[in-house]
Amino acid sequence: MDHFLYRDGELYAEDVPIAAIAAQVGTPFYCYSSATLLRHYRLFDDALEGTDHLVCFAMKSASNQAILKLLADAGAGMDVVSGGEYARARAAGVPGDRIVFSGVGKTRDEMRMALTDGIRQFNVESEPEMHALSEVATSLGLTAPITVRINPDVDAKTHEKISTGKKGDKFGIPISRAREVYALAASLPGLQVIGIDVHIGSQLTELEPFELAYQKVAELTEQLRADGHTITRLDLGGGLGIPYTRSNQAPPLPTEYGALIKRTVGHLGCEIEIEPGRLISGNAGIMVSKVIYLKSGEDRDFLILDGAMNDLTRPAMYGAYHDIIPVIEAEPGVDQQPFDIVGPVCESGDTFAKGRMMPPVAAGDLVAFRSAGAYGAVMSSEYNTRPLIPEVLVQDDQFAVIRARPTFDDIIKRDTIPPWL
Numbered sequence: 071m072d073h074f075l076y077r078d079g080e081l082y083a084e085d086v087p088i089a090a091i092a093a094q095v096g097t098p099f100y101c102y103s104s105a106t107l108l109r110h111y112r113l114f115d116d117a118l119e120g121t122d123h124l125v126c127f128a129m130k131s132a133s134n135q136a137i138l139k140l141l142a143d144a145g146a147g148m149d150v151v152s153g154g155e156y157a158r159a160r161a162a163g164v165p166g167d168r169i170v171f172s173g174v175g176k177t178r179d180e181m182r183m184a185l186t187d188g189i190r191q192f193n194v195e196s197e198p199e200m201h202a203l204s205e206v207a208t209s210l211g212l213t214a215p216i217t218v219r220i221n222p223d224v225d226a227k228t229h230e231k232i233s234t235g236k237k238g239d240k241f242g243i244p245i246s247r248a249r250e251v252y253a254l255a256a257s258l259p260g261l262q263v264i265g266i267d268v269h270i271g272s273q274l275t276e277l278e279p280f281e282l283a284y285q286k287v288a289e290l291t292e293q294l295r296a297d298g299h300t301i302t303r304l305d306l307g308g309g310l311g312i313p314y315t316r317s318n319q320a321p322p323l324p325t326e327y328g329a330l331i332k333r334t335v336g337h338l339g340c341e342i343e344i345e346p347g348r349l350i351s352g353n354a355g356i357m358v359s360k361v362i363y364l365k366s367g368e369d370r371d372f373l374i375l376d377g378a379m380n381d382l383t384r385p386a387m388y389g390a391y392h393d394i395i396p397v398i399e400a401e402p403g404v405d406q407q408p409f410d411i412v413g414p415v416c417e418s419g420d421t422f423a424k425g426r427m428m429p430p431v432a433a434g435d436l437v438a439f440r441s442a443g444a445y446g447a448v449m450s451s452e453y454n455t456r457p458l459i460p461e462v463l464v465q466d467d468q469f470a471v472i473r474a475r476p477t478f479d480d481i482i483k484r485d486t487i488p489p490w491l
C-alpha cells in the first residue's frame with residue numbers, strides 16, 4: 071500500500087496534487103511520500119516485535135538527507151556501503167552506533183573514518199579486508215566490532231545482477247570456510263567478533279531462499295559458539311521484494327518475513343538486524359515526467375517523455391518494469407493503445423517500455439512512474455548533460471524540494487580547464 075492515489079480523477083501524493091508540484095518545480099522529478107516511508111519502516115519494526123532488534127535502512131536505495139532523517143527520527147539504523155553513505159548518514163544525525171558498514175571493498179580510509187566517528191559494526195567480507203581492518207583499528211588504538219558475511223550458497227531466484235548469496239557471487243565468505251575465517255578473526259588484534267551477517271540478494275519474491283539461508287546461519291551460530299566464539303548479533307540482510315505491477319502476485323509481507331526470522335533464528339537469543347532498502351523506499355516514491363511528443367513510427371507509436379534512462383536507470387539496466395500511469399486519471403473503459411515509451415537520450419537503450427498499453431495521452435500531459443523510490447534517484451546521472459532531477463518530499467498537505475535541480479551553470483562549473491589550454 072502507498073499514498074499515491076487518484077482523488078477526483080487526479081493523482082495525489084498524500085494530500086498534495088502531483089500537478090501542483092509539477093507546476094512549481096518543473097518536470098521530471100522524484101516525489102516521495104513520508105507516510106509510505108514510515109509505514110514500511112514500521113511494518114518491519116513491528117514484525118520483529120518481541121525480539122531485540124534494529125531495522126537498518128539500506129540507504130543505497132534512497133539516500134537523500136531528508137529521507138534519512140525521517141527514518142532515523144522514527145528509530146531506524148542505517149546500512150551503509152561506502153564512506154560517502156557513512157558521511158551522509160552521520161550528516162543526517164544518525165548516531166554511529168546505529169550504522170552498519172557493509173560492502174565487499176571497504177578502503178582503509180573508509181574504515182578509519184567509521185572507526186573514529188563511531189560504528190555499530192563492520193560486516194567483513196574477506197580475509198584481506200579482515201587484516202586491513204585489524205591494522206587500521208590497531209593503529210588507532212580502537213577495537214572494531216565485526217560480523218563476517220557468509221555466502222550461504224542459496225539461489226535467491228532473482229535477477230542475476232542483484233543475486234548475492236550464491237557460490238560464484240563476489241560477496242561474503244563461503245559458508246564451508248566460515249569456521250576457519252572466524253578462527254582467524256579471533257586471532258587478530260583490534261577486532262571483536264560479535265556475530266554473523268548474510269545478505270542473499272534483492273527483489274526476492276519468495277520466502278524459501280531466506281528460510282534456507284537463515285537455517286544455515288542458525289546452524290553456524292551453534293557451531294561457532296561451540297568453537298568458543300561469542301555470537302550475539304545476527305545481521306540477516308535485506309532483499310524482500312515489492313510488487314512492481316498491481317496485477318502481479320504480491321510478494322511476501324514483512325509480517326511473514328518477521329515470523330520466518332523468529333522461527334529460524336529466534337531460539338538463539340541473538341540481537342537481530344535486518345537491512346531492508348527497496349521495501350521501505352520503493353513504493354514510497356514515483357518519478358513524474360511530461361510527454362514531449364507523440365511520434366508515429368513505421369510499425370509503432372512512440373511516447374517521448376522528458377524523463378530518460380539517466381533519471382531512472384532500472385529499465386535500461388535490469389530490464390525492470392515500472393507501471394506508468396497518467397496523472398489525470400483515464401475515463402473508465404476508455405480505449406487503450408500500445409506505445410513504446412522512451413526518453414530523449416541518444417541511444418535505443420533509453421526505452422522505458424515497449425508496446426505498453428496506455429489510455430489517450432497528449433503532448434504536455436504528465437505521467438507517473440510508480441515504484442521508483444528505490445534505486446531511482448540514487449542511480450541517476452547527468453548523461454547527455456541532463457541535470458539531476460529534483461527530489462520532493464510530501465508530508466500530509468505540504469511538500470518541499472529536498473534536492474534542487476542544478477542549473478546548466480552548476481554543471482559546467484564543476485569542470486576545470488587546465489592552464490595550458
Ligand SMILES: *Cc1c(COP(=O)(O)O)cnc(C)c1O
Nearest residue numbers: 128172272308309345346347348
Ligand atoms: C543492497 C543491499 C541491501 C538492501 O537490499 P534491498 O533489496 O533494497 O532490500 C541490504 N544489505 C546489503 C548488504 C545490500 O548490499
